Amino acid sequence: MARSSFASLVIFVNDINDHPPIFQETEYRVDISEDIPKGSYIKGVSATDGDSGQNANLRYSLVSGNALGWFSISENSGLVTSAALLDREIASKIVLNISAKDQGLQPKISYTKLIVNVTDVNDQVPTFTQSTYHVSVVEHAPAGTELLVLSASDDDLGANGTIRFSFEADTPAKVQELFRLDAMSGRLSTAAELDREDQASYLLHIQAADAGSPPLHSVGKVNITLRDINDNRPVFYPVQYFANVKENEPSGSYVTTVSATDPDLGRNGTVKYIITAGDTSKFRINSNSGKISTLVPLDREEKTAYQLQVSATDGNGLRSQTQDNPPIFSQRAYSFVMFENVGIGTVIGAVSATTVDLNTNISYLITSGDQRGLFTVNSAGQIIASSQIDREEQAFYQLKIVARGGDITGEAFVNITVKDLNDNAPHFIHAVEHVSAVENWSTGHVIFQARASDPDEGPNGMVVYSLKQNPRGLFHIHEKHGLITLTGPLEVTTSSYEVEVTASDKGVPQHTSNLVLIVSVYDVNDNSPVFDQLSYEVIILESEPVNSMFFKVEATDKDSGLNGEIMYDIAGGNIRDVFGIFPDGQLYIKAELDRETQDRYNLVVVASDRAVEPLSATVNVSIILDDVNDNRPLFNSTNYVFHFGEEQQRGSLVGHVFAEDKDFGPNSEIRYTFETPQQNFELNAITGELTSTLQLDRELLMRQRGASVFSFVVMSSDQGLPKPLRDQAKVQVYIQDINDNPPKFTKDIYQASISESAQNMTQLLRVSASDMDENKNGLVHYLPRGNHFNIDPSTGLIYTNREIDREFSNLFELTIKAIDQAVPSESRRYALKNVTIWVTDQNDNIPMFIHLDRVCKMRSRF
DSSP: OOOOOOOOOOOOOOOOOOOOOEEEOSEEEEEEEETTTOOOEEOOOOOOOOOOOGOOOOEEEESSSSSTTEEEEOOTTTTEEEEOOOOOOOSEEEEEEEEEEEEEEEEOOOOEEEEEEEOOOSOOOESSSOSSEEEEETTOTTTTTTTEEEEEEEOSSSGGGGEEEEETTTTTTHHHHHHEEETTTOOOOOOOOOOTTSSSEEEEEEEEESSSSSOOOEEEEEEEEEOOOOOOOESSSSSOOOOOOTTTTTTTOOOEEOOEEEOOGGGGOOOOEEOOOOOOOTTEEEEETTEEESSSOOOTTOOSSOEEEEEEEESOOOOOOOOSSOOOOOSSEEEEEETTTTTTTTEEEEEEEESSTOOOOEEEEEESSTTOEEEEEOTTTTEESSOOOOTTSSSEEEEEEEETTTEEEEEEEEEEEOOOOOOOOOOEEEEEEEEEETTTTTTTOEEEOOEEEEOOOOGOEEEEEEEEEEGGGGEEEEETEEEEEEEOOOTTTOOOOEEEEEEOOOOOSOOEEEEEEEEEEOOOOOOOEEESSSEEEEEETTOTTTTEEEEEEEEOOOOOOGGEEEEEEEEEEGGGGGGEOOTTSEEOSSOOOOOOOOEEEEEEEEEEEEHHHHHHHEEEEEEEEOOOOOOOOOOSSEEEEEEEEOOOOOTTTEEEEEEHHHHSSGGOOEEEEEESOSSSSSETTOOOOOSSSSSSOOOHHHHHHSSSSSEEEEEEEEEOOOEEEEEEEEEEEEEEOOOOOOOEOSSEEEEEEETTOOOOOOEEOOOOEEEEOOGGGGGEEEEEOSSSSSEEEOEEEEEEEEOOOOOSSEEEEHHHEEEEESGGGGGEEEEEEEEEEEEESSOOOOOOOSSSHHHHHHHHHH
């Protein structure tokens, strides 16, 4: 008979280094300010290794990219820190190549990149290209002349490196007014003409500041030198000299010395003298010194006084003013009176100016006050009318007259008053006027006011009115005001009266003008229009087109002629001006109608006759808009997202969809349907409620469909005719997990053996459990920790916790608990599994006798 026995064989698989380290990211990026202190944290890189033990023990290092020595990396943790101060202006982007190397016998290495972008701080001061700029410009150069373009650099970025130029704060305001500095470009130019004789040079302090916070700045100097031009004439001081000379003194006798100065430089300021007027046969002047002496002996009995005129000329030909005394008018202001319409060439008045200078001819000029050129002035100072002068255009003129003697001028004012002549007749706006009157108007009724104007002055412009033609004496006019009133009743049989009005002024000679007034007589309007109904109600479709006529109102008037002719208008209720009415009472549509905006209009229609004093009547017209199916049933969302917990009972509410239709009646009744049938859900056609038809299991859905979300389209449709309108929306239903699955170990039996000589922290085996739930409901941790063995709560790795002695115990039974991390903790599920660990023997004990005294006795026998 066959016999058999069984034994358990436990095989331990030792790890080999067959996995390279894997970085979490193939490329890391970080932005770091350049002013961070040494030793600051930059970034942490991390890699994992699927091996175990030393094969998974990683060391990090910087391979390349750290030539500046700015960074260091922790060999164990992968933390990158700054090893020195950073400077963006040296390098703004550093690419560090980092390696992760395991510690296996045949190590594996992986690499990643850390890209460090060094961000800017405002640590660079704007720097001028020159500390001092030297520039020269000719004096009196026109305003806006460019002097130079300042330039400064700042290696910072953005606002920190954006430079603005300005004058230093303590620069005097008067100096700043002379120069213009463009803040952006640094262009320095003149803002006014500069005069070297006022100031020959300027030293400007210019500030270049960046736009950082706070801003940094530096100061540069600009030295501006003005070059001279010959812009000054020699000037005498004093301007008059008096000298005494004895008669019969020999020729060459000293008279006096004149002196003139010129502030220009060099040749431009060198002065020469010459006698330009007077008795040059008896006197001479030293051209360099200005010394005047006699040419011949002088005889007092021949002439007691001499007057000389001396000019000074500079080296480039500019001469001093030869006339030092301006012409002086006999009066500062002149006043003249003239009549309008005087003949051309008539002398209005005369002015006169004189000067004490020699050889000076005086001319006159009108410089202001005569924009139309009505006056001229001749060389004798006479002011002459050069054109027709009309007082009604302008009654007073103030002329400015300038007298010129050489380069020197004097001025005076001339006031001219223009007196009126009766040269205008009264003027009516229209030669013929029409007015309407009613036969029953009473005596004294005002029917018209005549108005005539006369631009003349005083009595010449005073207007009085009279009637030149007064049919049957039925009319009267007020002499001053021109009001025309009735003196008796008008006859309707006479269709019109022609009245002629005369307007006269009181001037000499007297001027008149006439107006013809046609008075039309009309019947008395004593009947109001009457509508054929007290009110109207009209129903029209909201889709009626623009300009279509839809209803006509009608009124009658018992009067005749214009008093009985009726016109219609809409007086109220016409919101947004959507309706119009023709003069015959026909209503029409002016703008598109929309019942959903306004479904009813209450118009007030007025009927008026065409009398001079019209009568009217009103009626209410109610317009009701009938609905057409012109609005779709619109969902309030184009994409509905619902979250529905698994394991809920069939018929549970998932969510609610809703659509709205602005139409009325059946056109707005909405029905909901699926675009395609859904076996897991049901949609209430009336309410839009979405419910489940099955009890849904998320884990089953994941196994069957690979996803726990349902996506489908719902439709909304109204009940309008002839064709319903529709809308659609997307629905997504996410099945939410509940903690309905416990962890499950992947093996039924876990066994391991370990030598009693194994060191502490020796790895034995790894237990593994999975949980079909998601997130924390499916996250498994392992328990417990023991005296001899521990388990890693995350990985399930079992390892020794202390030394083991087989002679103490050769078998250990561990109970491992796998528990999920659901919240709250009371809802957590778990599974238990036993692990058997055998301890194998090592020759770690020497032989020992059981009874040592018996051995000693036996030895003594021998």
